[in-house]
Amino acid sequence: MPELRRGPTSNRWVIVAPERAKRPTDFERKPDPSAIDEKPANCPFCAGNEAMTPPEIYRIHDGAGWRVRVVPNKFPALQVYQELGREAVLGVFDRMRGVGAHEIVIETPEHVRDLADMSEEQVKLVIDTYIARLQDLMKNPWFRYILLFKNHGKEAGASLSHPHSQIIATPIVPQEVRNSLMTARTYYEKKERCLYCDVMLEEIRSGERVVEEVDGHVVWAPYDSRFPFELVVYPKQHSHDFTSLSTEQRYGLARTLIRTLGRLRALLGDVPYNFVLKTTPNPVPRPGRPGYWSTLPYDYHWRIAILPRLTQVAGFEWGTGFYINPMPPESAAKHLRDVKLETPS
Amino acid sequence: MPELRRGPTSNRWVIVAPERAKRPTDFERKPDPSAIDEKPANCPFCAGNEAMTPPEIYRIHDGAGWRVRVVPNKFPALQVYQELGREAVLGVFDRMRGVGAHEIVIETPEHVRDLADMSEEQVKLVIDTYIARLQDLMKNPWFRYILLFKNHGKEAGASLSHPHSQIIATPIVPQEVRNSLMTARTYYEKKERCLYCDVMLEEIRSGERVVEEVDGHVVWAPYDSRFPFELVVYPKQHSHDFTSLSTEQRYGLARTLIRTLGRLRALLGDVPYNFVLKTTPNPVPRPGRPGYWSTLPYDYHWRIAILPRLTQVAGFEWGTGFYINPMPPESAAKHLRDVKLETPS
Numbered sequence: 001m002p003e004l005r006r007g008p009t010s011n012r013w014v015i016v017a018p019e020r021a022k023r024p025t026d027f028e029r030k031p032d033p034s035a036i037d038e039k040p041a042n043c044p045f046c047a048g049n050e051a052m053t054p055p056e057i058y059r060i061h062d063g064a065g066w067r068v069r070v071v072p073n074k075f076p077a078l079q080v081y082q083e084l085g086r087e088a089v090l091g092v093f094d095r096m097r098g099v100g101a102h103e104i105v106i107e108t109p110e111h112v113r114d115l116a117d118m119s120e121e122q123v124k125l126v127i128d129t130y131i132a133r134l135q136d137l138m139k140n141p142w143f144r145y146i147l148l149f150k151n152h153g154k155e156a157g158a159s160l161s162h163p164h165s166q167i168i169a170t171p172i173v174p175q176e177v178r179n180s181l182m183t184a185r186t187y188y189e190k191k192e193r194c195l196y197c198d199v200m201l202e203e204i205r206s207g208e209r210v211v212e213e214v215d216g217h218v219v220w221a222p223y224d225s226r227f228p229f230e231l232v233v234y235p236k237q238h239s240h241d242f243t244s245l246s247t248e249q250r251y252g253l254a255r256t257l258i259r260t261l262g263r264l265r266a267l268l269g270d271v272p273y274n275f276v277l278k279t280t281p282n283p284v285p286r287p288g289r290p291g292y293w294s295t296l297p298y299d300y301h302w303r304i305a306i307l308p309r310l311t312q313v314a315g316f317e318w319g320t321g322f323y324i325n326p327m328p329p330e331s332a333a334k335h336l337r338d339v340k341l342e343t344p345s
Numbered sequence: 346m347p348e349l350r351r352g353p354t355s356n357r358w359v360i361v362a363p364e365r366a367k368r369p370t371d372f373e374r375k376p377d378p379s380a381i382d383e384k385p386a387n388c389p390f391c392a393g394n395e396a397m398t399p400p401e402i403y404r405i406h407d408g409a410g411w412r413v414r415v416v417p418n419k420f421p422a423l424q425v426y427q428e429l430g431r432e433a434v435l436g437v438f439d440r441m442r443g444v445g446a447h448e449i450v451i452e453t454p455e456h457v458r459d460l461a462d463m464s465e466e467q468v469k470l471v472i473d474t475y476i477a478r479l480q481d482l483m484k485n486p487w488f489r490y491i492l493l494f495k496n497h498g499k500e501a502g503a504s505l506s507h508p509h510s511q512i513i514a515t516p517i518v519p520q521e522v523r524n525s526l527m528t529a530r531t532y533y534e535k536k537e538r539c540l541y542c543d544v545m546l547e548e549i550r551s552g553e554r555v556v557e558e559v560d561g562h563v564v565w566a567p568y569d570s571r572f573p574f575e576l577v578v579y580p581k582q583h584s585h586d587f588t589s590l591s592t593e594q595r596y597g598l599a600r601t602l603i604r605t606l607g608r609l610r611a612l613l614g615d616v617p618y619n620f621v622l623k624t625t626p627n628p629v630p631r632p633g634r635p636g637y638w639s640t641l642p643y644d645y646h647w648r649i650a651i652l653p654r655l656t657q658v659a660g661f662e663w664g665t666g667f668y669i670n671p672m673p674p675e676s677a678a679k680h681l682r683d684v685k686l687e688t689p690s
Binding site for chain 2: 005006007008009010011012013014015016017018019024077089090091092093145147149150151154155156157158166168170172174175176177179180183184187195196198199202203205206222223224225226229267268274275276277278305307312313314315316318319320321322323324325326327328329331335
């Protein structure tokens, strides 16, 4: 059974999920770079292999077939339980049960390479699925935060190459998310403006880090990028909640993602990357106790971070949380702006 | 010229060091796993190849030869300047020059695999060198924190296989270090006891995560380990300052490190790892202004973290700062305790 642990020195929650690996030999490095390019015949996410996944949670139908499927993760980091079982351990540590959910969004029945290879319509269906699952999981009062992310490529942590994303619902608001919520709230209290909107407007005005302003979204390389070619995708219209996107905005985001991932591919090849949605935590209070975010964080701004995995994170970064980025974001943005896309906007 | 940047949403400093890579093609992945096992003839850190490194900063002599050398990093993340040049950018961002130092400690003239293969005497000389360089760098009032770390193996970020460590002096106290200093101070103010000593005593009492208590040090797998087989090495005698180690303690630490890295190797093979020293920040105030840590953090406790790199850090972790660890630290400690070492303590 997975559990959540927190120690007093780091003040950081960690999921200990022994179901995901058990013996020291499980950690032996397999030097087989082709393992990820399994043939569609053995790919559990391809059409026709539906029986290879756990029972389906959600599907967008396409006649007898499907366009997008959601299934539970076979090796879930968190599982659905009734009670959190929060307790102290040895007086100094905190523990709770690994309450949560861990789902896989299979983005297409076809074994293509990435979102960038899909049609606008297909990516819009993926966004519809994200929103449907987030809305459903947000009904559960135990889930404080729902994280949506995508690992593309082995170096980015993907164990299967068929395009998929993951959703993890957690019984806590992770420390980094909490910090950014707090920062946004403090700024709003002082200025009565959204911090993220202010940063976005400065970036648009300056322009040197902007890759593209298209379809209601702005894509830029953050001033304090930790990684080469790190990007953020912001909706121009302020909203704290990704699930509130209109149909038109969903199409706009689909086009923006296809174009942005297409630029990265054109410039850097099939680069491994992580993609993370930052959105409001679940404001539903737990039974009998007010939630930490019992009022909606209207001062927050949803966005997507795209983190290419081109550099190794080493001792310096782990030791300090302080990163070395060899690629100035101004240069990264210029290289990406200069990419000629096949489909002009 | 490297620079330090901080944005208002993450509140995190990043080093942008364009000297370390310039063109998109520099980020192309080279699928050559043997690159790291360069022959000693071409290894710039081997005895006889001293001319291949930048001019030496420090050496422990051995007749005409040497036992340990320190040289500047050829591609420094930070460089020595006179002034920080702190300034605002676009009203919302912070910038300062990349003031600092970046040094390489060549741990042995021989092209061996790792610290675990060296004699106790040699590892003690490496510790002497660490302390000599830290003491020297701490004299510079611009340097607020001096980070000592080691990347072993390509997956851990090492670009050369010859055993070496790195020292980076920074003009800021990194956020994670500052948080842990604050946590230690708050605890001390309440309890008049060191938080780290309290945690260590609870770990010794419980024993389930302890690998070894030997030579004045305790080695255990932290309760909230982020990574499989993550370990910490604590001195049993409270001290905030690694540079205050006595000769006897240095030998004790040398033996403890050799034994601990030997256990990891025996269990997991030549596992890539990062090793990070956590110690007091530089308490010297900057000219004309008091330092942030203008009083010594006697309430802190120096220690070494060893982070094997067996799992990929993926979107979930980057998005939240919240980790999934598939190996409970109790099992990790048991596996490591069960290792039969050739040299019993």
